[in-house]
Amino acid sequence: MAAEPVEPAPPPAERLERLRAELRRRSLDGFVVPRADEHQGEYVPARAQRLGWLTGFTGSAGLAVVGPATAALFVDGRYTLQVEAEVDGSLYAFRHLIEDSLSGWVAGAVPRGGRLGYDPWLHPVGWVEKLRTALEREGIDLVPCDGNPVDAVWPGQPPAPLAPVEPHDDALAGMSAGEKRQAVAEALRRDGIGAAILTQPDSIAWLLNIRGGDVPCTPLPLSFAIVDDGGAVDLFIDSRKLPAATRRHLGDGVRVLPPDALEPALDRLGRGGRRVLADPASAAARIFDRLHLAGAHVVRQGDPCALPKACKNPVELDGTRAAHRRDGVAMVRFLRWLDGAAADGTLSESAAADRLLAFRQEGERFRGLSFETISGAGPNGAIVHYRVTPATDRRLEPGCLYLLDSGAQYLDGTTDVTRTIAIGTPTAAMRRHFTLVLKGHIALSQARFPKGTSGSQLDALARMALWQAGLDYDHGTGHGVGSYLSVHEGPQRVAKAPNAVALAPGMILSNEPGYYRTGEYGIRIENLVAVTEPAPVPGGERPMLGFEVLTLVPIDRRLVDAALLSVEETAWLDSYHSRVYAVLAPHLEPGDAAWLLRATIPLAG
Numbered sequence: 001m002a003a004e005p006v007e008p009a010p011p012p013a014e015r016l017e018r019l020r021a022e023l024r025r026r027s028l029d030g031f032v033v034p035r036a037d038e039h040q041g042e043y044v045p046a047r048a049q050r051l052g053w054l055t056g057f058t059g060s061a062g063l064a065v066v067g068p069a070t071a072a073l074f075v076d077g078r079y080t081l082q083v084e085a086e087v088d089g090s091l092y093a094f095r096h097l098i099e100d101s102l103s104g105w106v107a108g109a110v111p112r113g114g115r116l117g118y119d120p121w122l123h124p125v126g127w128v129e130k131l132r133t134a135l136e137r138e139g140i141d142l143v144p145c146d147g148n149p150v151d152a153v154w155p156g157q158p159p160a161p162l163a164p165v166e167p168h169d170d171a172l173a174g175m176s177a178g179e180k181r182q183a184v185a186e187a188l189r190r191d192g193i194g195a196a197i198l199t200q201p202d203s204i205a206w207l208l209n210i211r212g213g214d215v216p217c218t219p220l221p222l223s224f225a226i227v228d229d230g231g232a233v234d235l236f237i238d239s240r241k242l243p244a245a246t247r248r249h250l251g252d253g254v255r256v257l258p259p260d261a262l263e264p265a266l267d268r269l270g271r272g273g274r275r276v277l278a279d280p281a282s283a284a285a286r287i288f289d290r291l292h293l294a295g296a297h298v299v300r301q302g303d304p305c306a307l308p309k310a311c312k313n314p315v316e317l318d319g320t321r322a323a324h325r326r327d328g329v330a331m332v333r334f335l336r337w338l339d340g341a342a343a344d345g346t347l348s349e350s351a352a353a354d355r356l357l358a359f360r361q362e363g364e365r366f367r368g369l370s371f372e373t374i375s376g377a378g379p380n381g382a383i384v385h386y387r388v389t390p391a392t393d394r395r396l397e398p399g400c401l402y403l404l405d406s407g408a409q410y411l412d413g414t415t416d417v418t419r420t421i422a423i424g425t426p427t428a429a430m431r432r433h434f435t436l437v438l439k440g441h442i443a444l445s446q447a448r449f450p451k452g453t454s455g456s457q458l459d460a461l462a463r464m465a466l467w468q469a470g471l472d473y474d475h476g477t478g479h480g481v482g483s484y485l486s487v488h489e490g491p492q493r494v495a496k497a498p499n500a501v502a503l504a505p506g507m508i509l510s511n512e513p514g515y516y517r518t519g520e521y522g523i524r525i526e527n528l529v530a531v532t533e534p535a536p537v538p539g540g541e542r543p544m545l546g547f548e549v550l551t552l553v554p555i556d557r558r559l560v561d562a563a564l565l566s567v568e569e570t571a572w573l574d575s576y577h578s579r580v581y582a583v584l585a586p587h588l589e590p591g592d593a594a595w596l597l598r599a600t601i602p603l604a605g
Contacts, residue, residue: 176209
């Protein structure tokens with residue numbers, strides 16, 4: 001039997017009016033539409049792409065607020081250019097997610113005494129509490145919705161994903177799932193906590209040594225779990241995702257339950273009066289609402305899997321080093337190819353990204369991209385999270401800069417690397433800006449810092465050279481990275497915003513300062529680094545931590561203004577390039593090795 005035809009999506013203006021009609025039917029004066037699913041993750045399945053369906057915005061962070069007559073779309077600094085290109089400005093006012101007041105906009109769009117709806121599964125509890133307090137001062141009620149109004153007006157909304165869940169070999173994980181469950185249980189017992197609610201699929205994947213395919217680019221099995229202080233786990237997941245081998249892998253300590261059994265399970269925890277942990281930064285408000293109503297003593301504390309997941313064990317670190325070697329080989333082969341393919345100015349952004357994917361696909365243990373490749377030529381490189389489309393696909397023309405931010409998922413590690421490449425002869429301004437970014441990148445790479453230091457305390461190192469030139473960039477300097485998991489992993493990060501999480505050995509982060517000249521070019525240099533315990537500083541009085549650079553890809557020497565580098569900075573770049581050549585050359589064909597030798601010639605003569 002032929003499948004029923006899917007109703008085509010109505011125009012954006014009609015989608016907006018359909019939603020307003022649904023809100024009136026529910027006696028609501030407005031509704032908040034986040035770019036989120038029930039797990040508050042960066043990558044969401046097609047079914048949860050409500051913001052994209054409603055507005056056309058495809059970025060990874062943002063939210064829309066729909067009022068009776070007006071609507072606004074809030075995005076952060078990464079997407080200020082992208083939102084203008086993708087969304088009809090006559091339908092939505094564009095606001096900054098961080099700098100502009102959400103409650104202030106709502107107060108001007110929703111009448112006093114009005115009701116603003118939200119889906120309690122799509123917002124963390126802290127966001128709800130903060131907005132509710134602010135709106136109460138304006139005489140506006142924040143109302144949880146039973147069922148999402150967007151779903152009611154979205155024809156052909158995709159079904160929930162059902163990708164198979166696979167065991168992740170203990171030989172790659174470095175610890176068995178049983179060992180991890182007992183370690184988490186011991187931590188709960190130390191804090192007098194009876195059970196923890198796990199809402200982050202990457203935490204569940206790490207804890208149980210499983211991987212899935214429910215969202216793009218990240219091997220996540222969308223699910224919830226409850227782990228108790230004895231190490232037993234209730235896993236709430238559609239059983240159709242679990243082949244027999246995975247069920248055997250989970251073992252007797254894991255009970256599989258359907259997703260709709262989660263809320264009754266929360267009720268049972270509450271009736272038992274147990275101390276129950278839920279992470280206010282990531283768990284949906286609905287989790288807290290249900291636990292409180294049932295009488296649970298809710299402990300607002302971080303996900304108990306987050307920190308042990310972030311601190312990679314020796315097996316995981318060895319795996320990620322191996323993954324970066326293979327990734328470096330693919331990148332070198334691509335960069336050599338690019339030197340020839342881009343010479344005549346006919347190569348497109350999309351064709352370049354496709355070619356890089358083909359090189360990566362030839363590597364062992366490759367499982368896919370870790371995010372959609374950012375392949376931006378000229379002014380497109382100035383869009384921080386640019387995604388090439390048929391309408392925006394530019395040629396790599398002589399005299400432009402090409403920003404390539406890409407990564408891969410391998411069974412033994414996750415990679416993420418950005419290189420800015422000169423196509424033809426760069427201008428003096430390009431070389432100056434590139435070298436200022438490079439100075440910041442080197443400063444962070446060389447950092448030594450005492451135990452207890454957070455990433456926010458190091459962020460200024462990467463920006464100092466730019467600041468001294470009156471420049472900056474509007475994104476974080478570094479994010480955590482998983483082990484064949486999410487390319488954006490917490491709780492560690494390097495950014496201006498305060499972060500109390502201390503960097504610890506085994507954590508993997510990115511180091512990616514940048515500079516963006518709107519309408520002309522973008523520059524970013526990104527390596528992944530692992531936090532290590534280097535040799536003691538001679539004469540030092542405290543133990544220090546530092547960074548091991550994991551990424552093995554040459555930095556474009558044609559863009560370096562050597563006169564702007566100190567002797568120490570030049571030595572760092574030459575040492576890095578020497579290591580790149582020494583590690584990768586034995587794995588390259590002679591022509592690729594010869595190209596790499598030329599690309600890594602020392603600056604210091």
